[in-house]
Amino acid sequence: MNYYIGLLSGTSVDGIDAAVISFDENYIELVCSHEQKFSGKLKSNLQSIIKSQSVSLKQLSDTDAKLADEFSLAVNTLLEKANLSKKDIIAIGSHGQTIYHQPDGNLRNTIQIGSPHRLAAQTGITVVNNFRNFDMALGGQGAPLAPLIHQKLFTQNNKNTAVINLGGIANISFIGTSYKQPIGYDIGPANCLIDEWNFIHQKTEFDENGLWAKNGQVNKTLLEKMLNDNYFQQPYPKSTGREYFNLNWLKSFEGEFDKTSAGDIQTTLTHLVAASIAKSIQQQPHTIESIVIMGGGANNGYMQELIEQYSNIPTSTSQQYGYDPDWVEAILFAYLAYKRINNQKLNLSSFTGSSKALLVGDIIHK
Ligand SMILES: Nc1ncnc2c1ncn2[C@@H]1O[C@H](COP(=O)(O)OP(=O)(O)O)[C@@H](O)[C@H]1O
Numbered sequence: 257m258n259y260y261i262g263l264l265s266g267t268s269v270d271g272i273d274a275a276v277i278s279f280d281e282n283y284i285e286l287v288c289s290h291e292q293k294f295s296g297k298l299k300s301n302l303q304s305i306i307k308s309q310s311v312s313l314k315q316l317s318d319t320d321a322k323l324a325d326e327f328s329l330a331v332n333t334l335l336e337k338a339n340l341s342k343k344d345i346i347a348i349g350s351h352g353q354t355i356y357h358q359p360d361g362n363l364r365n366t367i368q369i370g371s372p373h374r375l376a377a378q379t380g381i382t383v384v385n386n387f388r389n390f391d392m393a394l395g396g397q398g399a400p401l402a403p404l405i406h407q408k409l410f411t412q413n414n415k416n417t418a419v420i421n422l423g424g425i426a427n428i429s430f431i432g433t434s435y436k437q438p439i440g441y442d443i444g445p446a447n448c449l450i451d452e453w454n455f456i457h458q459k460t461e462f463d464e465n466g467l468w469a470k471n472g473q474v475n476k477t478l479l480e481k482m483l484n485d486n487y488f489q490q491p492y493p494k495s496t497g498r499e500y501f502n503l504n505w506l507k508s509f510e511g512e513f514d515k516t517s518a519g520d521i522q523t524t525l526t527h528l529v530a531a532s533i534a535k536s537i538q539q540q541p542h543t544i545e546s547i548v549i550m551g552g553g554a555n556n557g558y559m560q561e562l563i564e565q566y567s568n569i570p571t572s573t574s575q576q577y578g579y580d581p582d583w584v585e586a587i588l589f590a591y592l593a594y595k596r597i598n599n600q601k602l603n604l605s606s607f608t609g610s611s612k613a614l615l616v617g618d619i620i621h622k
C-alpha cells in the first residue's frame with residue numbers, strides 16, 4: 257500500500273488535522289484520521305501572531321518548534337490509531353500553519369510555520385513541505401492548491417461543477433466538461449469573520465450549525481457594501497487571508513456596522529459567504545450545474561441552505577462523493593507529497609497563475 261500522511265492547521269486555527277491516505281493510480285482512500293486540539297497557549301499564540309502581524313524572533317522561533325512538536329504528536333497518535341508504524345508511511349505532506357500571506361506586489365511571499373525538520377526527526381518519516389513558495393516565486397499566488405484534488409475527486413458525469421472549500425477562507429474550483437484545466441481562486445471569507453464575531457459575542461469557538469446567524473435579520477445595505485469591496489471585483493488569479501478579511505475590515509463599514517445588532521451582523525456575515533459564492537458562479541461564462549461543499553463550513557446547515565438559495569444550484573457536501581468534508585484538505589497535502597516523492601511536476605497555472613509546471617514542495621529525507 258502507498259500510505260502518505262496529510263497534515264495541516266488551517267486559517268481557522270481550530271486544530272491540527274492529520275490523516276493517513278492510500279494512493280494508487282486511480283484510487284484515493286482516507287484510511288484513518290485524527291483531529292487534535294492545540295495544547296496550552298499554542299492556539300492563542302498562533303492567533304495573536306496572525307492577528308497582530310508582528311512577532312519577536314524568539315516568539316516566532318519558539319512557536320515554530322512548539323507547533324512541530326504538536327504536529328509530531330498528532331502523527332504518532334494517528335499511527336497508533338491506524339495500527340500502522342512509521343515504516344508503513346512513505347511521506348508526510350505537511351502544510352504547516354500560515355501566519356502571513358502576501359501574494360501581490362514585488363515582494364510577494366507567504367510564511368508557514370511548524371518546523372518540518374523537527375517533524376521528520378521526531379516521527380522518523382520523510383516530510384514534504386513548503387508547497388507554496390516556489391509557485392509564488394514563479395509569479396503565482398501560491399494558493400489555492402485545492403483545485404488539483406477537487407478535479408480528481410469530484411469530476412462526475414463531466415458536469416460543470418463548482419467545488420467550494422469552506423475553511424477560514426472560501427476557495428472555489430470550477431471543474432467539468434468546460435474546464436479541461438480547473439480554474440480556482442479564493443473567493444473571500446468563509447468562517448474567519450463569523451468565528452471571530454461569534455467568539456466576541458457568544459464566547460464559543462463557532463456558531464454551531466449557524467443557529468445564531470439563523471435567528472437574525474440580514475442587513476441588505478451592509479451586505480451590498482461588503483460585496484462592493486474591491487477584492488470581490490478583482491479578476492482571478494487571486495488569493496487572500498486574514499491579513500485582509502479581519503475585524504478591522506468589518507469595522508470599516510462605519511455607519512451600517514454601528515447601527516446593526518451583533519446578531520444581525522452574524523446573519524449578514526453568513527449571507528456574505530453565500531452571496532459572494534453566487535456572484536463568483538454567475539461571473540463564469542459557462543453554466544454551472546452543481547455545487548459541492550466541504551471544509552468546516554459544510555457542517556453549518558444554515559450556510560449550506562443560503563448557498564443553495566443565493567446560487568439556485570443543487571448543493572451537496574463532499575460526503576455524497578464518499579469523502580468526509582472535514583478531511584479533503586488533508587487528502588490534498590498527502591496527494592502533493594505523493595506527487596513530489598514521485599518527482600511529478602504539476603501545472604498550477606490555471607489557478608495560481610504561476611508561469612510553468614513545477615515540482616511542488618521540498619523534501620526532508622528521514
Ligand atoms: N458544526 C459546525 N457548525 C458551524 N460551523 C462549523 C461546525 N463545524 C466546523 N465549523 C466551522 O468550520 C471551521 C473549521 O473549518 P476548517 O475546514 O477546519 O477550516 P481551516 O481549514 O481554515 O482550519 C470552524 O472554525 C467553524 O467555523
Ligand SMILES: [Mg+2]
Pocket residue numbers: 265266267268269270271273
Ligand atoms: Mg481546520
